[in-house]
Amino acid sequence: RAKTLGKACYQVFDTAMHQHAQTQLRLETDLRRAIERQEFLVNYQPIISLTTLEITGFEALVRWHHPQRGLVSPGQFIPIAEETSLIVPIGLWVLKESCQQLVTWQQMLGGETVPTLKMSVNLSVKQFSQPDLIDRIDQFLEQMELQGHLLTLEITESALMDNPEAASQVLTALRDRNIQLAIDDFGTGYSSLSYLHRFPVDILKVDRSFINRIEDQDNGLRIVEATLAMAHSLGMQVVAEGVETQAQALQLQQLGCEYAQGYLFSKPLAAETAAGVLAQPPAFSDLLSRR
Numbered sequence: 130r131a132k133t134l135g136k137a138c139y140q141v142f143d144t145a146m147h148q149h150a151q152t153q154l155r156l157e158t159d160l161r162r163a164i165e166r167q168e169f170l171v172n173y174q175p176i177i178s179l180t181t182l183e184i185t186g187f188e189a190l191v192r193w194h195h196p197q198r199g200l201v202s203p204g205q206f207i208p209i210a211e212e213t214s215l216i217v218p219i220g221l222w223v224l225k226e227s228c229q230q231l232v233t234w235q236q237m238l239g240g241e242t243v244p245t246l247k248m249s250v251n252l253s254v255k256q257f258s259q260p261d262l263i264d265r266i267d268q269f270l271e272q273m274e275l276q277g278h279l280l281t282l283e284i285t286e287s288a289l290m291d292n293p294e295a296a297s298q299v300l301t302a303l304r305d306r307n308i309q310l311a312i313d314d315f316g317t318g319y320s321s322l323s324y325l326h327r328f329p330v331d332i333l334k335v336d337r338s339f340i341n342r343i344e345d346q347d348n349g350l351r352i353v354e355a356t357l358a359m360a361h362s363l364g365m366q367v368v369a370e371g372v373e374t375q376a377q378a379l380q381l382q383q384l385g386c387e388y389a390q391g392y393l394f395s396k397p398l399a400a401e402t403a404a405g406v407l408a409q410p411p412a413f414s415d416l417l418s419r420r
């Protein structure tokens with residue numbers, strides 16, 4: 130009896146696996162055509178200074194508008210894009226698109242003032258190990274007459290740790306161009322801050338899972354506190370990811386965290402919506418006033 134049950138279970142499992150594999154395969158085929166069919170778009174999530182409560186920049190987040198499936202989340206297609214290396218052309222497209230957007234917004238905000246609005250773009254491990262990455266970035270910056278210091282590249286800890294030698298070279302090249310480097314999802318990898326210090330890291334983005342637990346007075350709070358202290362002593366600035374509540378934001382402000390990003394302030398926005406927000410900035414100070 131157990132044997133038949135086992136077999137039935139196996140078949141159910143097998144069918145599910147098979148369906149999953151087929152879906153992945155179909156997505157992969159579709160992904161290959163998605164660039165030329167212009168199915169990607171970029172959403173922009175504001176990054177807010179906890180000191181001035183102004184928008185200091187945006188993070189570019191790619192979206193795939195699939196003709197049949199509708200919006201496919203990056204969580205679903207980025208892993209496939211990584212595996213197939215399609216992330217390389219997709220990532221370059223995102224980089225170009227978001228840099229162009231930044232230049233447009235700088236012009237909209239008035240060319241007279243010193244441009245300070247920044248753009249933060251995610252780089253995948255695969256992209257990071259492309260030998261022509263720096264050449265492409267140089268091309269974009271030159272074409273768009275964009276200053277390097279207005280661009281931040283976000284990479285995960287594992288991108289650094291997988292190949293520290295290659296990483297070191299790329300990072301030096303980025304530093305030469307004044308491009309900022311941010312470590313994304315900090316705390317979810319296995320690196321230590323002291324190891325990170327060997328690389329020219331400017332910004333630490335503390336993962337949402339830690340910000341979530343900041344109201345836990347014992348562990349949660351202490352971990353964020355310790356991370357901030359170490360980051361600051363190593364000369365890095367800190368962005369808190371996934372800030373969803375006023376209590377979290379107030380706590381982070383009190384701890385001296387420089388920047389915050391999260392649904393409390395804004396979800397990722399379509400480009401036109403983000404432009405509207407820039408033209409008429411919301412009063413984020415209302416969100417943080419103690420009552």
Ligand code: C2E
Binds near residue numbers: 220253314
């Ligand atoms: P990430 O770089 O850590 O981006 C932050 C993610 O958290 C985004 O998810 C954003 O929508 C979400 N988020 C922001 N604030 C909140 C909040 O308050 N609460 C919650 N629950 N979530 C929040 P998204 O856009 O789905 O992107 C997921 C991941 O996909 C990104 O994580 C990044 O690793 C990757 N990704 C997105 N765009 C690109 C890209 O252009 N290139 C590469 N290589 N990866 C990308």
Ligand code: MG
Binds near residue numbers: 188283313
């Ligand atoms: Mg990111």
Ligand code: MG
Binds near residue numbers: 313
């Ligand atoms: Mg992140």
Ligand code: MG
Binds near residue numbers: 313314336337370
């Ligand atoms: Mg994250």
